Amino acid sequence: MAAKNWKDDKPVKVNKWDGSAVKNALDDSVRDVLTKKYNYVENFALIDGRLLMCGFSVSVAMFALLWDWLYPFPQSRPVLIVCVSTYFIMMGLLTLYTTYKEKGIFVIAIQKDPAGFIPDNTWEASSALKKYDDKYNLTLTFKDGKTGNIRSASISKSVANFIDENGIIIHELVEPEVSKLHNNLLVDRKDK
Known part of the structure; x- marks a missing residue:
């Protein structure tokens, strides 16, 4: 062939x-x-960094959801505050990462x-x-x-x-x- x-x-x-x-x-x-x-050879490190940040953010959101389900609202309030704050900080860091680190780069190739x-x-x-x-x-x-x-x-x-x-x-x-x-x-x- x-x-x-x-x-x-x-x-x-x-x-x-x-x-x-x-x-x-x-x-x-x-x-x-x-x-x-x-x-x-294509290098995916830049995309992996973004995926890691997004994965951590989703994990924090899922933890907050699970915690609120196990311990309904008045009891889960402090954990929800920490999780929501962490989520928004991570979204801010993700924005900075895509703006200043990725800068429109769509491929990194290694020779x-x-x-x-x-x-x-x-x-x-x-x-x-x-x-x-x-x-x-x-x-x-x-x-x-x-x-x-x-x-x-x-x-x-x-x-x-x-x-x-x-x-x-x-x-x-x-x-x-x-x-x-x-x-x-x-x-x-x-x-x-």
Whole structure:
């Protein structure tokens, strides 16, 4: 059985007037280029941090619910106050985490050294698509594992450059843009 080409995946169709759906589909296409074309390993640590915070918040809420069921309201009041306060603090921390730590990053890909002697390089892709705007802003950040230097490159293009009139994402138009950013960051690395 021959290996399947990453470009042979089923075409993705989205409602081209739904900005959020278009952004997510383009993000998935960029993720495919990094993980399938370049064979980088996706790192889920950033998403795991968010899931951990959400899981803890839900656990606190479930504990409050169980405590209130076992010990009805007047008796459970102090525990409910602590649980509700903890829940809202966690939601505030989650907001700060997504705003300042994630910053629109939708994929972190690790470029491993085949020999295992050089530390792994890290690629981060982040994007933005403002409401009622057609400009898809993509930023690719490269962190050199050997030196620790961080470089980034970005593009801003209309989503019409990547989808057809039927709302189908055209991977053949996304891939060259991501590859251009990728190669520019690698060239900068070799120049230094």
